[in-house]
Amino acid sequence: MKKLLISFALFFLFLTANSQTSTAVNSSWDFVSETAVSAGFGMGGNSIFGADLEVMVLPRFSAQLGAGFWGFSGGINYHIYPTVSSSFFSFQAWQSGFGNRYKAIYAGPSFQYRANKLFQAGIGVGYQINKSPNYNPQNKALLTVNLGIYFPL
Secondary structure, X not given: OHHHHHHHHHHHHHHHHHOOOOOOOOOHHHOOOOEEEEEEEOOOOOOOOEEEEEEEEEOOEEEEEEEEOOEEEXXXXXXXXXXXXXXXXXXXXXXXXXXXXXXXXXXXEEEEEEOOOOEEEEEEEEEEEEEOOOOOOOOOEEEEEEEEEEEEO
């Protein structure tokens, strides 16, 4: 019993001694904000053609604003890797149309795939949260797809 107690004490001492060592290569103090601009079909508020500006605000988290033909959007992104060039999950809200051409406001999640250089594609779903009295869609849900290029700045 005494050997078991001494073994347990040594094991506990070993674990606590190793827990004080740092294995992180980069700390949050080393974080550098990154920016990217993307343009293509289905971007900037689910427009025919649009552009988005994305800024990393925390490691793996970024904010995004976009505008396009007859729409604009904003969202929060979670990147798989802590760089703006990585693929990410996004939650966005967007408005389709301006003024007399206003249709609806949607919000929903999406996944954006980014290749190492230049190419970006995404798929998502949006749920209608507001609509124009003149706009009567058959569904309140909307499938979104986009295809374009991105430039890390």
